[in-house]
Amino acid sequence: GENVEQHPSTLSVQEGDSAVIKCTYSDSASNYFPWYKQELGKGPQLIIDIRSNVGEKKDQRIAVTLNKTAKHFSLHITETQPEDSAVYFCAARSNSGYSTLTFGKGTMLLVSP
Amino acid sequence: EADIYQTPRYLVIGTGKKITLECSQTMGHDKMYWYQQDPGMELHLIHYSYGVNSTEKGDLSSESTVSRIRTEHFPLTLESARPSHTSQYLCASRRVSGNTIYFGEGSWLTVV
Numbered sequence: 616g617e618n619v620e621q622h623p624s625t626l627s628v629q630e631g632d633s634a635v636i637k638c639t640y641s642d643s644a645s646n647y648f649p650w651y652k653q654e655l656g657k658g659p660q661l662i663i664d665i666r667s668n669v670g671e672k673k674d675q676r677i678a679v680t681l682n683k684t685a686k687h688f689s690l691h692i693t694e695t696q697p698e699d700s701a702v703y704f705c706a707a708r709s710n711s712g713y714s715t716l717t718f719g720k721g722t723m724l725l726v727s728p
Numbered sequence: 729e730a731d732i733y734q735t736p737r738y739l740v741i742g743t744g745k746k747i748t749l750e751c752s753q754t755m756g757h758d759k760m761y762w763y764q765q766d767p768g769m770e771l772h773l774i775h776y777s778y779g780v781n782s783t784e785k786g787d788l789s790s791e792s793t794v795s796r797i798r799t800e801h802f803p804l805t806l807e808s809a810r811p812s813h814t815s816q817y818l819c820a821s822r823r824v825s826g827n828t829i830y831f832g833e834g835s836w837l838t839v840v
Contacts, residue, residue, distance in 0.1 A: 616787075647827055651786050658831030659771075708827075715761070715776060715786070716829060717810050721769035 616643040619707050630703025630726055632636050638705035639687040640659070643708040648688045654700045662703075663690070664677045681715060695726045731755050734832035736820050741809055741839055749804045749835045751819030751820060760802040761820040761829070762786070771818070777802055778824075809839040 618641040628634050640648075646667035651659035665672045665679045665688065672679050676695075681688040692699055705719040732753040741747055762775040763786075773786030774789070777796040790808050793811070802821075806813055819832040 649827065649829075653769075656833070658769075658820075658833045660831065661828050664827060704771065716769045716775060721771075723769065 617707055617709070617717040619705060619717050619719040621705050621722060625723045625725070626719065627725045627727065628695050630695060630697060632653070632695055634692045634699070634726075635726055636690045636703055636705070636724070637687060638689070638707075638719050639660060639685075640707040640717075641686065642709060643686065644709040647708045648679070649706050650690050651704045651706065652719075653704065653721075655701075657701060659702075659704055686726055692724075695724075697726050697728055700726045701723055732821055732830050732832040734817075734835045735832065736835060737814045738836045739838070740840075741782050741837070743810055743839055745809050746807055747806045747837065747840075748749065749819075749837070751802045751804070751832060753802075753819075753821045753830070754800060755821065755823075755830070756799065757821035757830075758799065758824045759822050760796065762792075762802070762804050763817055763818040763820065763831075764788060765816040765834070773840060793817075805811065805824055814838050 621638045643658050649664035652662045653659040665681050676693045678691045702721045704721050706716045708716045729788045735750045758779040760777045764774050772788035774790040775794040777783050783794050793802050817835045820829045822829045
């Protein structure tokens with residue numbers, strides 16, 4: 616089955632700096648890679664996703680890059696703000712209708728004012 | 729905004745009690761999931777369902793059981809709670825043809 620490794624487990628940055636979270640996956644059949652943000656006391660929410668036929672995707676201050684050959688993908692947050700502080704999860708899934716998402720272990724991001 | 733609801737949000741119960749965590753979604757999603765989230769943040773899939781009358785065990789063994797009698801409802805039951813069941817339980821759903829999983833806000837269970 617799929618195995619997703621996520622690093623770092625915690626990340627502290629100053630407001631305005633960039634933050635990068637990296638994930639690797641093991642199953643070459645995986646072709647869908649979402650990122651979820653979980654704020655304190657809430658369930659995770661999708662913030663951006665990428666499919667395997669695309670190398671990069673941007674949405675305002677958030678971008679995700681995918682390297683299928685190396686089986687790794689990364690989340691980039693620019694101009695971080697205190698409200699970006701949360702736990703971020705990467706995940707991977709194959710295209711099979713019966714497949715489930717495999718999540719990384721999460722990264723706690725703390726943005727200090 | 730996801731239309732998926734979990735009750736109760738917070739619950740403290742005694743050892744040996746039976747508890748059912750409710751999960752309902754109004755999006756007509758066929759696929760539903762239960763995740764257990766430990767204090768270290770990691771999400772563990774414990775049950776999922778492809779649709780009515782379908783239930784499957786997830787990656788993490790769990791003493792809980794689930795049922796799916798109606799599309800919108802996916803309750804999780806612990807017949808005899810133990811302190812080791814103390815955790816946050818997250819319900820989620822998605823369309824068969826969709827990619828996005830929508831999560832509820834979670835149920836925090838403490839067994840004393």
